[in-house]
Amino acid sequence: MTEGQEKQPPLLGRVVRVDAKVVHVDVPDPIASFAAAADGADLPEVETLLAALRGSLFEELDGKKNPISVGDLVRIERDGDQLSVEEVLPRRNYLGRVASSHDPREQVLVANVDQLFMVGSLKNPGFSSNRTDRILAACRWHEIPAVLVFNKADLDKKNVLMDKYRGTYAGIPDLEILVTSTVDGRGIEELKARLRGKVSVLYGPSGAGKSSLLNAIQPGLKIKEGKISAYWKQGKHTTTYSRLHRMDLGGYVVDTPGIRVFRPHGLTRSHVRDLFPDFAKFQALCAYANCTHDHEPGCAVADASEAGLVPDTRYASYLSLLDEVDPDAAYDPNEQPDEEPDLGLV
Ligand SMILES: Nc1nc2c(ncn2[C@@H]2O[C@H](COP(=O)(O)OP(=O)(O)OP(=O)(O)O)[C@@H](O)[C@H]2O)c(=O)[nH]1
Numbered sequence: 001m002t003e004g005q006e007k008q009p010p011l012l013g014r015v016v017r018v019d020a021k022v023v024h025v026d027v028p029d030p031i032a033s034f035a036a037a038a039d040g041a042d043l044p045e046v047e048t049l050l051a052a053l054r055g056s057l058f059e060e061l062d063g064k065k066n067p068i069s070v071g072d073l074v075r076i077e078r079d080g081d082q083l084s085v086e087e088v089l090p091r092r093n094y095l096g097r098v099a100s101s102h103d104p105r106e107q108v109l110v111a112n113v114d115q116l117f118m119v120g121s122l123k124n125p126g127f128s129s130n131r132t133d134r135i136l137a138a139c140r141w142h143e144i145p146a147v148l149v150f151n152k153a154d155l156d157k158k159n160v161l162m163d164k165y166r167g168t169y170a171g172i173p174d175l176e177i178l179v180t181s182t183v184d185g186r187g188i189e190e191l192k193a194r195l196r197g198k199v200s201v202l203y204g205p206s207g208a209g210k211s212s213l214l215n216a217i218q219p220g221l222k223i224k225e226g227k228i229s230a231y232w233k234q235g236k237h238t239t240t241y242s243r244l245h246r247m248d249l250g251g252y253v254v255d256t257p258g259i260r261v262f263r264p265h266g267l268t269r270s271h272v273r274d275l276f277p278d279f280a281k282f283q284a285l286c287a288y289a290n291c292t293h294d295h296e297p298g299c300a301v302a303d304a305s306e307a308g309l310v311p312d313t314r315y316a317s318y319l320s321l322l323d324e325v326d327p328d329a330a331y332d333p334n335e336q337p338d339e340e341p342d343l344g345l346v
């Protein structure tokens with residue numbers, strides 16, 4: 001601070017982009033303003049400020065790869081011309097994953113998420129069950145409400161595929177399903193209404209129609225980082241860049257470029273079971289109370305899968321996720337998987 005200059009009060013804002021040494025912060029937080037506007041307050045103008053990261057933020061990583069992520073609410077201080085992030089406020093939740101196959105730390109992709117839309121297309125390309133099941137499991141692990149989007153409904157003339165996949169996911173309590181088509185406009189208004197004023201992650205395989213859906217919501221809203229995905233394909237980059245994109249209708253959408261395989265961090269074998277709530281009623285009938293539904297005799301989940309009562313794809317996804325979890329990780333059947341995730345500062 002130079003002489004004669006007064007230190008300004010701290011500013012609160014939301015991180016929308018993270019670069020190597022600076023973060024881009026929307027001030028004031030538009031989500032808070034949007035909520036206040038619903039009660040009659042005026043919507044203030046939003047400014048995107050660049051703020052430096054204090055070195056001490058990197059000192060308490062608590063096993064995480066990154067000290068700050070998009071979606072974080074931060075307190076910034078102005079000292080003369082300099083802005084710096086003084087504090088990352090406690091997170092309500094976050095979406096994280098194992099950083100990479102060479103780096104076992106947890107990478108936080110986005111913090112303070114209201115909802116995740118898993119966008120799958122019913123046809124061209126066909127619906128990806130494994131990918132869907134993994135992200136639904138991750139959402140449950142991180143306590144993020146998920147909405148399943150069946151896009152390209154126009155290609156499913158007789159609703160055969162839609163009915164089939166509705167059936168697959170019917171056993172998951174609280175999972176909402178939205179049917180959309182950017183060709184005949186089905187579900188677009190409903191999607192808009194759900195996005196308004198919220199922080200939403202849009203996730204799904206390539207070609208499912210994420211960009212088309214966004215374009216139907218706000219023409220010109222591009223969430224692609226062409227250059228970066230090109231780097232990804234060549235394997236030159238190991239970092240994933242997500243950004244929060246502010247929508248005209250209020251709220252943000254988040255892209256998750258380059259994320260093909262999603263491995264939730266910190267899972268033990270006993271946790272995986274609880275990420276498939278549609279198995280619960282069968283699980284209660286397994287011969288062993290701590291059955292992992294993998295190899296144990298008298299497993300009611302395996303029997304239910306055989307009898308077609310648990311969809312094959314759900315059981316296969318469960319086994320593949322279970323398979324990845326370190327078998328030596330502490331196994332505690334009494335563990336409480338519904339515990340709050342670690343909401344530490346970073
Ligand atoms: N018939 C039909 N085609 C669609 C629909 N939505 C998108 N498409 C088409 O599907 C193709 C892929 O759509 P995109 O929006 O680029 O898909 P994306 O999920 O953003 O794909 P990536 O950018 O690779 O992640 C394009 O040719 C779209 O025109 C739909 O509802 N119905």
Ligand SMILES: [Zn+2]
Pocket residue numbers: 283286287291292293294296298299300301302
């Ligand atoms: Zn079992």
